[in-house]
Amino acid sequence: MSAVTGAGMFRSLRVHDYRLWASGAIVSNVGTWMQRTTQDWIVLTRLTHHDAFAVGVTTALQFGPQLFLSPVTGYVADRVPKRTLLTITQATMGILGLGLGVLVLTGAGTLLEVYGFALLLGITASFDAPARQSFVSDLVGPEDVSNAVALNSASFNLARLLGPAVAGLLTEAVGPGWVFVINAASFAAVLTSLRFIHAPAFDAAGRPHRSFSDIGEGFTTVVRRRDLAIVFVMVAVLGTFGLNFAIYASTMAVLFGQGATGYGLLSSALAIGAVTGALLSARRPAPRFPLLVLAGVLFGVGLLLGSVAPSYLWLAIVLPLVGVAAQTFMTTANGLVQMGVDRVVRGRVMALYMATVMGGTVLGGPLIGWIANVLGPRDGLIAGGLAGLATAAIGAVYLRRHAGEPAPELRTQ
Numbered sequence: 001m002s003a004v005t006g007a008g009m010f011r012s013l014r015v016h017d018y019r020l021w022a023s024g025a026i027v028s029n030v031g032t033w034m035q036r037t038t039q040d041w042i043v044l045t046r047l048t049h050h051d052a053f054a055v056g057v058t059t060a061l062q063f064g065p066q067l068f069l070s071p072v073t074g075y076v077a078d079r080v081p082k083r084t085l086l087t088i089t090q091a092t093m094g095i096l097g098l099g100l101g102v103l104v105l106t107g108a109g110t111l112l113e114v115y116g117f118a119l120l121l122g123i124t125a126s127f128d129a130p131a132r133q134s135f136v137s138d139l140v141g142p143e144d145v146s147n148a149v150a151l152n153s154a155s156f157n158l159a160r161l162l163g164p165a166v167a168g169l170l171t172e173a174v175g176p177g178w179v180f181v182i183n184a185a186s187f188a189a190v191l192t193s194l195r196f197i198h199a200p201a202f203d204a205a206g207r208p209h210r211s212f213s214d215i216g217e218g219f220t221t222v223v224r225r226r227d228l229a230i231v232f233v234m235v236a237v238l239g240t241f242g243l244n245f246a247i248y249a250s251t252m253a254v255l256f257g258q259g260a261t262g263y264g265l266l267s268s269a270l271a272i273g274a275v276t277g278a279l280l281s282a283r284r285p286a287p288r289f290p291l292l293v294l295a296g297v298l299f300g301v302g303l304l305l306g307s308v309a310p311s312y313l314w315l316a317i318v319l320p321l322v323g324v325a326a327q328t329f330m331t332t333a334n335g336l337v338q339m340g341v342d343r344v345v346r347g348r349v350m351a352l353y354m355a356t357v358m359g360g361t362v363l364g365g366p367l368i369g370w371i372a373n374v375l376g377p378r379d380g381l382i383a384g385g386l387a388g389l390a391t392a393a394i395g396a397v398y399l400r401r402h403a404g405e406p407a408p409e410l411r412t413q
Contacts, residue, residue: 009282012148017197018139024193026155028090031186033163035097037267038171038179039114040246041260047111052251054111056369058118059246065122066129066355074351077130078344086135087194089128094187096121101180130351137338137346146335147282153331154278168264219352221345228340230398232356234292234391235333239357240364241387242299243326245270247368248384251377256312269316273323278331287335293395295329300388307381
């Protein structure tokens, strides 16, 4: 890699506040992925008898609140100083991790209680996500928004690479309760970074004072923009029926006779591809709509190849392709949305975006889990693969019908 290319790929890290945020976030994200992996594993193997539907319910409870609370959480993200809001949400998630750890360590944890913690974490995350997403773009100049979004995704997926593998090892070495306690401690890193960041983006000054009646402005912004609306439709399809990696990895690990470590390594295999996809996105000067179509095709093909995997090793080799495709798709979609709206409504639009990405699992998680239970884990992967191909088809039809119009990334705000 040339010096020029390297500088371009990591250019947002030259900004002090962004660099400080990224250093704290990576530690916290590793802990978060450790908790998610361990939580799904104990639901599948300790609290139920390999019930993939229960894992889907846990996923739905954790991400469902983003679907129902997005108008409120987006409004809060646009009105409350982001450092204050993120400090509250990150501290709350740390407390919830500690509570779940104590519950499991004392042997008092039940499936219903894990459901409850998943729901509380989902509610907290629904306020955290839009603030965190729009906050990243506020830390850098407009010319670096796409790069900052991509590097943030790379950091998140590097944590996905490390977290599940560490969680699998620790779960077998010291037990799942201590994994949750370690996750709680990891939030100290991001809370410390927030303490020392002093970006102008934290100030609400300069924004027009808006009433609570403007809570739905993010929705109307998307509806009025056909180019953004089609991105949301594609994200909804892939997010609902395709991005159910916890179910894919856990059920296929059991199918191949693997334990917690084997499950964690499959999640890490996905993350290897995701980190690669995010770094490749960071090299691009701007997100491009045709990449959504290409990524959808690669995602679908990758999961279909995984569904016919004759061995655990075959699946582990295929999953990085799925990770590259998924991350290229999500990073490109995120960049198109953030660069396509005014900063004044960005929090509300990103709340709607996160609701579309995560909220779809309210239906998709249990559905894919049910398919894996009734038809088998391989059929769960087939359903996800078909969703990827359907997403690509939607984008291809849009490009063909509107070939003469400006591409979404070239629209003026």
